[in-house]
Amino acid sequence: MTGTAAPAPFTADDYRARLARAARAAADAGLAGLLVAPGPDLVWLTGYTPTAATERLTLLVLAPGRDPVLVVPTLEAADAEKAPGAPALTLRDWTDGKDPYALTAALLDGSGRFGVSDNAWALHLLALQRTLPGTSYAALTEALPMLRAVKDAAELDRLAAAGAAADATFEEIRNVRFGGRREAEVAADLDRLLREHGHTVVDFTIVAAGPNGADPHHEAGDRVIADGDMVVLDFGGLLGGYGSDTSRTVHVGTPTDEERRVHDLVREAQEAGFRAVRPGVACQEVDRAARAVIERAGYGPYFIHRTGHGIGVTTHEPPYMIEGERQPLVPGMCFSVEPGIYLPGRFGVRVEDIVTVTEEGGRRLNDTERELVVVD
Structure with missing residues (x-):
């Protein structure tokens, strides 16, 4: 690489501050919480990128007043634990044959409006709606368009x-x-x-x-x-x-x-x-x-x-x-x-x-x- 040296990596404290900022923004917007699938929002909030986006549910559950939880397949839990933001999270893993939507639903209130990252799979969002019919959802670009806009x-x-x-x-x-x-x-x-x-x-x-x-x-x-x-x-x-x-x-x-x-x-x-x-x-x-x-x-x-x-x-x-x-x-x-x-x-x-x-x-x-x- 030519040019300047690589910047120091973000720390767990950096990600902890972002998670708190996002939770406050959700509360200010009247949202019951945020559901963040693999993609740029998850990278920004946790530093975690799954090895592959698959049909297995990976989802960050972030609600005001609660500890952030990352729901991950068991076969990817070891990788998730290595993410730079992992110390700021609670990991909940699930194995094939179990219901990840029931696990996720237990982390949420039975009703309310949640912000969902734009690239969440319809497969997962529709399954959550069936599990929690009292909930509704808004894309993060619509609900919190400025979440990542102001850089430190x-x-x-x-x-x-x-x-x-x-x-x-x-x-x-x-x-x-x-x-x-x-x-x-x-x-x-x-x-x-x-x-x-x-x-x-x-x-x-x-x-x-x-x-x-x-x-x-x-x-x-x-x-x-x-x-x-x-x-x-x-x-x-x-x-x-x-x-x-x-x-x-x-x-x-x-x-x-x-x-x-x-x-x-x-x-x-x-x-x-x-x-x-x-x-x-x-x-x-x-x-x-x-x-x-x-x-x-x-x-x-x-x-x-x-x-x-x-x-x-x-x-x-x-x-x-x-x-x-x-x-x-x-x-x-x-x-x-x-x-x-x-x-x-x-x-x-x-x-x-x-x-x-x-x-x-x-x-x-x-x-x-x-x-x-x-x-x-």
Whole structure:
């Protein structure tokens, strides 16, 4: 790994504090408790990731005024006991042939509304409903959308390290040859560089050349990148358990005046979105600030996605910078600011940084060149 040293791991006390914070948030939201299945919420609350997501029930039961309990299959109990947050939990295991829903039901009141992690299996949720017909459920993104949104100092350090590694990746990729190579070959270079700079997981490596750049989620394929192509690069993953996500648009050879003008508009829109970041401002104002620049120039119909998304233990999570999101920005929130213009059949442009909210305004966690970069 190049770059900075790996951050110190989170401790049982860190997870204990998160569990208490989540229980308080559940009580404040009028919930009887939280039911957390394997996924990003469970990782954030306990540090535990099962070896495989299976039909066997694994569930964190978190209720105000009660000790948190992790229900796990017996064959996975030994692994669960090794999780960094395990000392903050009580483990209850169950064996094949037993009823894990009856075990879970005994930990809950017979009625009430519970928050459930978004990725819980329907198989398990429906079984709990049958066992406890007096209960009801709400997705955590709906019930507690800001649970993981405000990062502490240690989390911010991890996000900054991930952002720096993504920046180092861009500084190297801009010097490789693009012309005459397939998109998939450049994507493989991005994957390799992210890992060389410390990423343990690479989530995506978008390389979208020419007309493919008009598809914001284009997957790199066999198209050969040609001289005159605009190329959208969007890449990221996890370093130290926290995400990176950055986009830059490069050009193979000399760009046309129109291509420069569109890129300048997107860069100006990205700057306007960043400048709108400050405590107390509604999330939608970041979207409005970026979108206004593009709309005034007549390209409004070609900006076809939200301006940003939160980032943390996953690369997409609340808060979202989108019209209608009135959640105020709070110091410690981290999210992307990534306007774009997409001209069907021609080219696309996107410029993206991760930004964190500070007491004074915003701070970028990506700082590579935002001007149009010309590559070979």
